[in-house]
Amino acid sequence: MQIQNATDALTLALHLAITADTENQAQKCIEYAEIIAATLTAKQVERCKMAAEMTAMLESWPRVTGKTRAPKQGKIIACPHCMECSRVYHFAWSGLQCSHCETMVDKSQWIVPPKEYQ
Numbered sequence: 001m002q003i004q005n006a007t008d009a010l011t012l013a014l015h016l017a018i019t020a021d022t023e024n025q026a027q028k029c030i031e032y033a034e035i036i037a038a039t040l041t042a043k044q045v046e047r048c049k050m051a052a053e054m055t056a057m058l059e060s061w062p063r064v065t066g067k068t069r070a071p072k073q074g075k076i077i078a079c080p081h082c083m084e085c086s087r088v089y090h091f092a093w094s095g096l097q098c099s100h101c102e103t104m105v106d107k108s109q110w111i112v113p114p115k116e117y118q
C-alpha cells in the first residue's frame with residue numbers, strides 16, 4: 001500500500017494496530033493513529049477504520065495454492081493490492097494481472113475468500 005495522504009496513513013496505522021503481535025506495539029500504532037486522526041473529519045476516520053478492518057480480514061484469508069480449484073461457475077479471488085475481486089474459471093496460470101489496479105499478481109498471492117463470499 002502506498003501512502004499518499006493522511007487517510008492512507010491512518011488506515012495503515014489502524015491496520016498495524018489490529019494486526020500487531022503485542023499489546024505494546026498495538027498501543028504505539030494507536031498513538032500514531034490518534035495523531036493522524038486529529039487532522040481528519042469523523043467521516044474520514046470512520047472510512048479508514050472500515051478499510052483497516054477489511055484489509056486485516058482479507059489478510060487472514062487463505063491464498064491460492066496448487067490445490068485450489070475453480071468450480072464450473074468460476075471462483076472469486078481477491079487482489080492483495082486493491083482488494084477488488086475477480087472471477088476465474090481455472091488456475092492454469094502462474095500469475096495474473098489484476099483487472100482493477102493492473103498489478104501483476106503471483107498465483108500464490110491471490111486471496112481466496114471463504115465460501116460465504118463466493
Ligand SMILES: [Zn+2]
Nearest residue numbers: 079082098101
Ligand atoms: Zn488489484
